Amino acid sequence: MSEGHILKCEPIYQGRVIQVALETVELPNGAQVELEIVHHPGGAAAVALDEQDRVCLLRQFRHASQGWLWELPAGRIDPGETPFDTASRELSEEAGLQAADWTNLGMMHSSPGIFTEVIHLWLARGLTSLPHEHEHGEVIEIHWLPLGQALDWCHDGTITDSKTLIGLYRASALIKSAVEMLAEDPGC
Template sequence: MSEGDILKREPIYQGAVIEVSVETVELPDGSQVDLEMVRHPGGAAAVALDEQERVCLLRQFRHAARGWIWELPAGRIDAGEAPGATARRELAEEAGLKADDWIDLGSMYSSPGIFDEVIHLWLGRGLSELPHEHEHGEVIEIHWMPLSQALDWCDDGTITDGKTLVGLYRTSAYLKSQAELLSEDPGC
């Protein structure tokens, strides 16, 4: 038996997006526990960064957050869709943008104590505008701000969305690593 084997699974709810169940699992120490689990197909988020190092952020109304929050363009992975394709689709749908260059920023778990959702993060550069229309039920404002200001908002608690925090911090780290590589290159 491998770590985290499901010994028993009791479905509780099957929705259009999530599945909820109680699973009896064996932990690495051999103990067994019942866990309430939410299964989700995963998602992808796009950090759209223009030539002036401004980032596209969405101010979006979220019922679960009880109001407006700042987020990256993001959404659920459709069946059979690759995470990069999801990031491209969501950037177009939510922000009306297309990126020519994409950099994989890795992935993250949104809340691994209860959800199996993995969010894949992408940096999009070489931006151009597209016509777009938000889906029914989406209340979104599109904003541009310097990446430095967005990072300040991460630090001071203005931005509270996990995928947005991780995406912006990883973008900053990526840009710093690229700048260091350029400064070390004797041909520069």
């Protein structure tokens, strides 16, 4: 089977961030379907860990979610910006931090049935504080939690934001793997 392709694309809405289109698509099995697709430029998020393995989490008010969410510092990729540039900029703007060490944690699709957004995840270490100011439309509290507690919050449902769940799980797995490698090779 080949990949599906767009037969017809009818723009429905063009906003500041997203575009919504009604797309007629031929799927790899030959079936034709009409889909409402939300086009988004993508985003990036940073799992910022300090020397005590505390993670920087934002408690942020989100109108669309009808309340407060626990999230990683993250944001939309601006035109001409790389995902890494976005992660670095958002860490600075939202958490007042810059990182000396960055590790790519891969990407994720936030809601692939209707949304083109891809979020790139990074582990940020070697942190230093910067002066910062939140944007007018942001209501954010900055918190530092032990990574273990943040992972417990992932398990018990306190953290529900998908990029935050995936970022924390991937960062934890990477750290665990590094610790196991050191334990196996004590000569390092």
